[in-house]
Amino acid sequence: METDPTPKRRKGLTVALAISAVAGIGLLAGQGFSPVEASATRSPEQIYGASCKYCHGHMVAPGVRVAPDLLGRKLDPESIKLFVRNGPGGMLSFRESDISNRELDALARWISESPAPPAPPMPPAPAQQPGKSKP
Numbered sequence: 001m002e003t004d005p006t007p008k009r010r011k012g013l014t015v016a017l018a019i020s021a022v023a024g025i026g027l028l029a030g031q032g033f034s035p036v037e038a039s040a041t042r043s044p045e046q047i048y049g050a051s052c053k054y055c056h057g058h059m060v061a062p063g064v065r066v067a068p069d070l071l072g073r074k075l076d077p078e079s080i081k082l083f084v085r086n087g088p089g090g091m092l093s094f095r096e097s098d099i100s101n102r103e104l105d106a107l108a109r110w111i112s113e114s115p116a117p118p119a120p121p122m123p124p125a126p127a128q129q130p131g132k133s134k135p
């Protein structure tokens with residue numbers, strides 16, 4: 001009577017699976033799965049983009065700005081910080097829970113040192129009507 005070879009093959013397969021599972025876990029552990037630091041300070045660009053650019057860095061309509069451009073003017077970092085904390089005129093103020101002192105130091109320096117951004121594209125010129133060119 002012949003014996004069924006299946007059980008032996010099964011065992012081999014199980015061992016192979018076990019090995020690859022262990023290898024897989026080792027691989028994951030080796031890659032150092034550490035969650036991104038929650039308290040990481042944001043970069044000045046990130047803060048500027050999220051909190052300032054809406055008013056200071058772009059035109060809401062061609063030629064219409066909410067607030068003056070800040071970049072490329074070599075503004076004094078100390079006065080930038082005062083503006084941010086006190087929010088003069090139509091500007092809102094930011095508390096330390098919005099922008100930490102450390103972030104604000106870096107932001108003020110970054111704004112002061114950044115070159116002016118490239119000029120925004122000109123609004124389209126009024127279309128010339130064929131045959132109706134200006135004198």
Ligand code: HEC
Binds near residue numbers: 048079084090111
């Ligand atoms: C809601 C719109 C708004 C936001 C958001 C805003 N500002 Fe302002 N900001 C203004 C306005 C309006 C003025 C002009 C106030 C005035 O002259 O009375 C101003 C003025 C300033 C000035 C003085 C500029 C100058 O020409 O002397 C600085 C510096 C400044 N803001 C920095 C910032 C920074 C940094 C941020 C982001 C953290 C920011 N602002 C976010 C509206 C805004």
